[in-house]
Amino acid sequence: MDLLLEETVPGGGHASLIVKRGQSLRVTDLRGGANVSVLMFNATEKSERLNLPDTLKCQHTAKLTAGHCLYSDMGRVLAAIVADTCGWHDSIGGVSNADEVHERYGVGRYQERRNAFYRNGADNLLVEMGKWGLGIQDLLMTLNLFSRVDVTDAGALDFVADNSKAGDYVDLYAPMNTLVVLTAIQHPLDPNPEYAPKPVKLELSRAEPGVAEICRTACEENVRGFINTDRFFL
Amino acid sequence: MTTTLTVSDKRPEHAVFRETLAAGEPWLHELKAGQTLRILDLQGNQAVDTLFYSLADPRERFDPQRTLRRQKSLYLTTGTVLYSNLGNPLLTIVADTCGRHDTLGGACAQESNTVRYALEKRYMHSCRDNYLRACAHDGRLSKQDIGANINFFMNVPVTSEGGLTFEDGISAPGKYVELRAEMDVIVLISNCPQLNNPCNAYNPTPAELLIWN
DSSP states (O other), X not given: XXXXXXXXXXXXXXXXXEEOTTEEEEEEESSBSOOEEEEEEETTSTTOBBOHHHHHHHHTBXXXXXXXXXXXXXXXXXXXXXXXXXXXXXXXXXXXXXXXXXXXXXXXXXXXXXXXXXXXXXXXXXXXXXXXXXXXXXXXXXXXXXXXXXXXXXXXXXXXXXXXXXXXXXXXXXXXXXXXXXXEOOOTTOOOSSOOOOXXXXXXXXXOGGGXXXXXXXXXXXXXXXXXXXXXXX | OOOOOBOOOOOGGGOSEEEXXXXXXXXXXXXXXXXXXXXXXXXXXXXXXXXXXXXXXXXXXXXXXXXXXXXXXXXXOTTOEEEBTTSOEEEEEEEESSOOEESSSOOOOXXXXXXXXXXXXXXXXXXXXXXXXXXXXXXXXXXXXXXXXXXXXXXXXXXXXXXXXXXXXXXXXXXXXXXXXXXXXXXXXXXXXXXXXXXXXXXXXXXXXXXXX
16 A cells, blocks of 8 residues: 555544545544544535435445445445445434534533534534535535444334444545545434544555455446446546 | 324315426425425325425525434334424424335436446436426526435335345325425425336326415
């Protein structure tokens, strides 16, 4: 792996970067129990956005793990999950806003807590998206890395504790220039009564296109998704 | 699966609005706070792809993930409050004779059809084309506003292994869902034209829309 950049995002922090076509972003849960809420955009045409419903229905899955692709609304692959030691990333829970965080954890202002103040996923993503000219209309369904929510036969949602352990990582290979916006923040259904978001490490590297074969060939749908993606670069 | 079905005592002859929406057509309509909208599956297993916006500020729109986590359940039925991306109640489901409505499958599009079915399916009609057409003519909404929608009458359960299955519909002719507006809203519907999916028996059919004060 040809490492280009390494950075630690503290719990509660937010970041964004362009993962260029042919690069891979590894996100590592440093302590276990992390959650990373993620949105993605085509870096050169940001009206093209991560579309979780399209992603889920074309791969007949609600969870996301190695072999799955993350699709835009334009039928292209923004990222391919080429490695995953965790096994389950959540598409259902989304991100809390300020009211929900207040309801869950109480008051945690900057005035008293300085940079340990209670942040929320919605505002963290909006701030980071605002830097790229994106707004609240672009805050679509988010992916929650390292989290698992089970659905019972009756439809009840159960947050699964300890889904991710220290050192678990997920590799996101970009077959197009993908703007990744993320925040390391607690999952909205995490029952922990304490505000305690966990840090994660980001590693950007050059990758061989061959690493994405397990995703491209996972199903006929993904073969076509990669054709659509390659056509964007003709 | 246990689902409590709830019938409505509203009578069609008292409706202030009544229209049949043919398969493959868009519909954009305002609903005032307190009004009730009934969406009726006339022939069974039709998908009615629906989005909701605040009339006062259409940037405020239906938020599927907040709606699901607030009720801690994947499925929508009577009593479900549809929340906005700002955390406000947009509408409440007040009657439901079907019992299953999908929030994860989204709306079909030319582009997603190329992935799901075949590259040459690109030129078939789709829900997102309907949305864009209705938004373009209305002027208040654009592509940016098109988030994840509800597919009324679609049955898309999640398995214990995290699989997403498109089950045979449990809807039938005459099944309906009723929603009471908690604020003034814009309703944007595409009556799904999908011809490639067995869940509607490859046969998109009309839906009826009724509004009561």
